[in-house]
Amino acid sequence: MTADLTTARLTLRMPDARDHASYSAFFADAEASRFYGGPLLPYQAWERLAADIGHFMLKGFGRFVIEKDGQVIGGCGILDVDGWPGHELTWWLLPAARGQGIAQEASRAVLAWAGTELGWPRVETHFRDENTAARRLTESLGGTKQRRETFPDGIDRDIYAMPTTEKVSA
Amino acid sequence: MTPTPMQIVETDRLILRRPQPQDLDAFTAYYATDRSATTAGPLDAPAAWKAFATELGHWQMRGFGMASVIEKASGTLIGRCGLWYPGGWPEPELGWTLYDGAERKGYATEAAIAMRSHAATVWGLPHLISIIALGNTRSEAVATRLGAQVESDWTSPAGRNARIWRHPKVSE
Numbered sequence: 134m135t136a137d138l139t140t141a142r143l144t145l146r147m148p149d150a151r152d153h154a155s156y157s158a159f160f161a162d163a164e165a166s167r168f169y170g171g172p173l174l175p176y177q178a179w180e181r182l183a184a185d186i187g188h189f190m191l192k193g194f195g196r197f198v199i200e201k202d203g204q205v206i207g208g209c210g211i212l213d214v215d216g217w218p219g220h221e222l223t224w225w226l227l228p229a230a231r232g233q234g235i236a237q238e239a240s241r242a243v244l245a246w247a248g249t250e251l252g253w254p255r256v257e258t259h260f261r262d263e264n265t266a267a268r269r270l271t272e273s274l275g276g277t278k279q280r281r282e283t284f285p286d287g288i289d290r291d292i293y294a295m296p297t298t299e300k301v302s303a
Numbered sequence: 304m305t306p307t308p309m310q311i312v313e314t315d316r317l318i319l320r321r322p323q324p325q326d327l328d329a330f331t332a333y334y335a336t337d338r339s340a341t342t343a344g345p346l347d348a349p350a351a352w353k354a355f356a357t358e359l360g361h362w363q364m365r366g367f368g369m370a371s372v373i374e375k376a377s378g379t380l381i382g383r384c385g386l387w388y389p390g391g392w393p394e395p396e397l398g399w400t401l402y403d404g405a406e407r408k409g410y411a412t413e414a415a416i417a418m419r420s421h422a423a424t425v426w427g428l429p430h431l432i433s434i435i436a437l438g439n440t441r442s443e444a445v446a447t448r449l450g451a452q453v454e455s456d457w458t459s460p461a462g463r464n465a466r467i468w469r470h471p472k473v474s475e
Contacts, residue, residue, distance in 0.1 A: 150364040153390070176460040179390025186363045187356030191324050216349030285349060 135189060135250075138197065138242045143235065145197035145209060145242055148185050152198050155205040156182045158227060165228050168264050188212060194251060196223060199230075199239050206230035209239035211247060211256060218282045219292060222258040224270075240274055248297030255297055259290040271295065311370050311385075312417040319370040319384060319414060322358055326371045329380045330355045333402045341439040342400055343463065361389060367426050369398060372414050374405070381405035384414035386422055386431070391460035397422065397431045397470065399445065411445045419449070423473035430472040437464045 138145040148156075153175075160166045160173035160181065173181065185208075188195035196210035206227050213220035222243060224236045247253045258276065260267035268291075276293035283289050312319040333339055334346040334354065346354060362368035369385040382402050388395035397419055399411040423429035433451055435442045451468040458464055 174391075174460065176389065176391025180357050183358075183360030183364055183389065184353050184356040186360030187358065188360075190359045190363070191327070191352075191356055214349055215352040216347070285347075 135194070135197075138246050140238050140242045142201055143239055143242070144200040145239060146200065147189055148182055148196070148198045148208070150182075152182055152205055153179055155198065155227070159207070159225055162228065166225070168261060168267070169225055188214075194247070197239075197243070199226075199235065201230070201235070207235065207239070209236065209243055211243065216285060218284060219257050219259070222256045222271075222274075222295065236270055237273060240270065244274065244295060244297045253297055255294045257292055257294050259284075259292045261288060261290060312414075312421050313375075314413050314417045316375055317381075317410060317414055317417070318373040318375055319418060320373065321362060322355075322369065322371045322383075326380055327352065327355050329402055330358075330383075333400070336403065338403065341436040341442065342398075343461070357389070358383075361387070365395075367395070367422070370418065372401075372410065374410070381410060382414070384411070384418050386418070386426070386428070392434075393457070393467070394432060395422075395428055396434045398433065399442070406441070411442075412448050415445065415449055419470060420473060429474075431470045433468045433470065434459075434465050435468060437466065443468075 135147055156178040157175040160171045160178040163172040166172055185196050192213055194211050196208050196212055198205050199207045199209055207225050207230055209224040211220050212223050222240060224240060226236055244256055247256050258271055271293045274295045276295040279292050279294050281289055281291050310318060310320045331348055331351040334344045334351040337345060339345050358369055365388055367386045369383045369387055371380055372382045372384050373379065374381045382400050382405055384399040386395045387398045397415055399415050401411055419431060422431060433446050434457060435446060446468045449470060451470045454467045454469040457467045
């Protein structure tokens, strides 16, 4: 069982059955979920949630849900699906939670956790070329481009790495 | 919630226990073959990994799930049997899948009878269904041996055509 992560405004905890409504809401939004395999129907969101829970059981890490003021507003963590080229720092936010620096705050907590609890010196991520928001966030976390790869879905993506230490350039 | 013990049921020839990370390889091998067509396969390795993670998460979310079936004589993982109740399902179903080489030994029936009793007495689910893909005659034969009867046609949320079979109610 992975302990909760806490920041000034947020709690990051392992997902569980209570989170189906939040997953369904996010993945029902075609615009919000377009870089996450969405939109998804509620039964598919259930499967995604179950897979996120199982990910923690298989790997010892995974994608947390983000709570703010007792409400789930998104998710952030590290996914490492077998068969894909490497792991990724990933985050998702309900539309109402955007524009408040929450993805960055949650990502910093996950990076620090990866350094101290997993012992990783750096965490990678990748995104589609058109996902400029992801690129900006990654760069704000000190991420630098490492390489470019063709993924199993046939799409080329840049792979970035971010340090897990406190020394993150603004 | 009380954690489910690792071992769930033991029969004459089988042990049913919660799935473990090391069960992934047999799961992936099964989903690489066309035999998995009756259980939403075939799946490539990344998709099988996600499906296996989903099975583990199912246990966490529902408190029950598909167990790994171990042949006692050999210690080999030979398939899955248990309750499957993902989003979009009408109610929990009793399911069984045997991996290559484990068929025609009565293992599916033996596992399903034990799991059906366990579901009634421990999980409070005495009147289960099974959802069987159209054309899966081997599973239909198992369902018939278990005393289940066809209740209705059903189309899964993903659009797969199946029939709902209803098992006899397990009395205390």
